[in-house]
Each structure stands twice: as structure tokens, then as C-alpha cells.
Amino acid sequence: MKSLSPLLFSSVVRGLAVCALAAIVIATLDGAAHNVMAQAPFGGPRPLPEQEIGGLVGWILTKQSEFYREISSALRAAKSDGSYLQRAQEDYAHARKELDALAELDGDTRLIHPQAVTRVVSELAAEDAIFTCDVGTPIAWTARYLKVNGRRRIVGSFNHGSMANAMLHAIGAQAAFPQRQVISFSGDGGFSMMMGEFITLLQLKLPVKIILLNNGTLGFVELEMKAGGFLDTGCDLTNPNFAAMAQAAGIKGIRVEKPEYLYAAVQEALEYDGPVLVDVVSERQELVMPPVTTFDQAQHFGVFMLKAVLDGRAAQLIDLAKVNLLR
Numbered sequence: 001m002k003s004l005s006p007l008l009f010s011s012v013v014r015g016l017a018v019c020a021l022a023a024i025v026i027a028t029l030d031g032a033a034h035n036v037m038a039q040a041p042f043g044g045p046r047p048l049p050e051q052e053i054g055g056l057v058g059w060i061l062t063k064q065s066e067f068y069r070e071i072s073s074a075l076r077a078a079k080s081d082g083s084y085l086q087r088a089q090e091d092y093a094h095a096r097k098e099l100d101a102l103a104e105l106d107g108d109t110r111l112i113h114p115q116a117v118t119r120v121v122s123e124l125a126a127e128d129a130i131f132t133c134d135v136g137t138p139i140a141w142t143a144r145y146l147k148v149n150g151r152r153r154i155v156g157s158f159n160h161g162s163m164a165n166a167m168l169h170a171i172g173a174q175a176a177f178p179q180r181q182v183i184s185f186s187g188d189g190g191f192s193m194m195m196g197e198f199i200t201l202l203q204l205k206l207p208v209k210i211i212l213l214n215n216g217t218l219g220f221v222e223l224e225m226k227a228g229g230f231l232d233t234g235c236d237l238t239n240p241n242f243a244a245m246a247q248a249a250g251i252k253g254i255r256v257e258k259p260e261y262l263y264a265a266v267q268e269a270l271e272y273d274g275p276v277l278v279d280v281v282s283e284r285q286e287l288v289m290p291p292v293t294t295f296d297q298a299q300h301f302g303v304f305m306l307k308a309v310l311d312g313r314a315a316q317l318i319d320l321a322k323v324n325l326l327r
């Protein structure tokens with residue numbers, strides 16, 4: 001470890017130098033050669049000949065690969081005594097314990113926490129199931145509670161961040177892998193947005209299982225507003241009974257309003273030979289806590305709470321405490 005810091009430092013300095021050069025080349029290629037060359041002491045503006053650009057690019061690529069080689073051998077040396085791995089495993093075990101405690105089926109408060117929904121599905125799903133998750137809070141629950149094993153797959157719109165993806169991904173996954181169990185974790189906002197495609201499951205006979213986290217809100221955006229110190233506005237969803245709607249369309253629908261029915265409902269859905277929609281009425285006030293809470297976030301959340309009280313929404317704060325603290 002001792003020799004790591006100077007090595008890292010020199011590698012980083014070299015990396016920065018390489019990046020600076022890369023920027024010059026990109027600027028040159030981008031037609032900014034004029035500006036670059038105008039500042040050179042040895043000659044006026046002249047476009048770089050192609051061979052020079054090629055040589056420069058080659059040199060940069062060589063330097064870059066040297067840089068990565070050095071950095072990766074330094075990191076390997078740092079990890080070889082096992083202390084890094086051990087620290088990471090301890091951190092994970094600690095986080096896992098806290099997360100699992102939030103995913104209990106809540107017999108006392110009678111609330112359906114989305115964490116518990118995801119955990120139950122994970123327990124009952126096939127070992128090689130394909131899961132899809134909507135952008136919104138379903139991403140957080142699936143990332144935290146689906147157990148992966150090298151054979152399961154999770155498909156989402158993670159970098160793109162486009163809402164309403166889960167059912168559509170599930171349609172594609174099921175069409176591509178007809179023998180595998182495909183489970184969509186849909187938000188009520190996301191599902192409603194692309195609801196027309198629901199009938200595709202029937203038309204193409206795709207046995208996708210939709211677990212609909214029906215929290216009555218565009219939850220993730222509601223949370224963002226609160227974390228920014230704003231009163232949540234325009235997020236409410238006036239939902240139908242989605243299970244009844246599925247039934248009307250000729251697709252099996254199961255509605256879950258109490259925690260004690262969750263396990264049996266998921267089991268029934270996964271065993272059913274055909275598409276199913278499980279409409280789970282889950283907690284609206286569930287907070288997706290980031291791994292580390294910053295002072296700014298806490299301060300803004302305090303401002304939101306103050307505004308909520310002034311706006312006559314104290315009941316919402318009581319719900320928030322019940323859902324997130326009294327467990």
C-alpha cells in the first residue's frame with residue numbers, strides 16, 4: 001500500500017497530460033486548428049497535415065494503454081492482501097442487514113412496503129427468470145432486493161432513464177425467450193403510460209407476469225421534489241382497479257390490498273400459465289433512502305416538511321413517519 005500513492009499520483013498526472021493532449025487533437029479535428037496553431041511560437045496558423053494527426057493519435061493511444069496498465073497493476077497490488085475485499089464485504093453485510101429489515105411483511109401496521117413485494121417475488125421466481133423494472137422507484141427496489149445468481153437477468157432503462165419501459169422490455173424478452181419466466185416490475189405511472197401495449201400480451205400469447213407497484217403517484221418525482229425542498233405537486237395518479245381492468249381485457253388480474261395476501265398472490269401469478277397482472281396497492285410514502293444522505297438533502301427535506309405543515313398537510317407527514325419509522 002505504501003508504494004501505491006506516489007505511483008497513483010504519477011499515473012494520474014500522466015493521465016491528465018494525456019487527456020490534455022487528447023483535447024488538443026479533438027479540437028484540431030473539430031476545425032479549431034486555427035486557434036491552437038495561432039498560439040504556437042513557431043509559425044502562424046496552418047492546418048495540421050493528416051500524417052501528423054495520425055502520429056499524434058497513435059502516440060496518445062500508446063500512452064493511454066501504458067497508463068491503464070500501470071494503474072491496474074497498482075490496484076492489484078493494493079488488493080492482494082485481502083483487506084480491501086474484507087472491508088467491502090463487511091460494508092455490504094452491514095447494508096444488507098439494514099435493507100433486509102425494511103423488507104419484512106408488516107403484520108402490525110398492515111402496510112405493503114414495496115421492498116417486501118420485491119423480496120417475495122425474488123424468493124418465488126425461477127432461478128433463470130428475466131426481470132424488467134420501470135424507471136422510478138421500481139429501479140431502487142429491484143436493485144436492492146432481487147437476488148441475482150449469474151443466471152437471472154435484470155433489464156432496465158438505467159442510463160437512458162426513460163419511463164414506462166418495463167412492460168415493453170418484458171414483451172421483447174418474453175418473445176425472445178419463450179421458455180423463460182419474465183417478470184415486469186411496473187410503476188403505476190409507467191404502466192398507465194403504455195397501457196395500450198397490455199393487450200399485446202394477449203394477442204401474442206406472451207405469459208409475462210406484471211407486478212404493478214400501485215402507489216398512486218409518480219413516486220420518484222414526488223421524492224425529488226421533497227428532497228429539493230418543494231411541496232410535491234402534480235404527482236397524484238387517479239388509478240382504476242388495474243386487476244379488474246385486466247380481467248375485463250381477458251387477462252388474469254389479481255389485486256392485493258393487504259400484506260397477508262401478497263405471498264399467495266405472487267405464487268398464484270407465477271404458477272399461472274399465461275399473462276397475469278398483480279395490482280399491489282403499495283405504500284405511497286415509502287422513502288427511497290440513498291446510501292449516503294447529504295446535509296443539503298436533509299436540510300431541503302426539512303424545508304419541505306415545514307412547507308407541508310404550513311400548507312395543512314400534516315397528515316401526510318404523519319403517514320411518512322408511520323411508513324418509514326414505525327416498523
Ligand SMILES: Cc1ncc(C[n+]2csc(CCOP(=O)(O)OP(=O)(O)O)c2C)c(N)n1
Nearest residue numbers: 136137162163187188189190217218219220
Ligand atoms: C418519458 C419520461 N417521462 C418522465 C420522466 C420523469 N420520471 C422519472 S420517474 C417518474 C415517475 C415514475 O412513476 P411510476 O411509474 O408510478 O413509479 P414510482 O416512482 O411511483 O414507483 C417520472 C415522471 C422520465 N424519466 N421519462
Ligand SMILES: [Mg+2]
Nearest residue numbers: 188189217219
Ligand atoms: Mg407510482
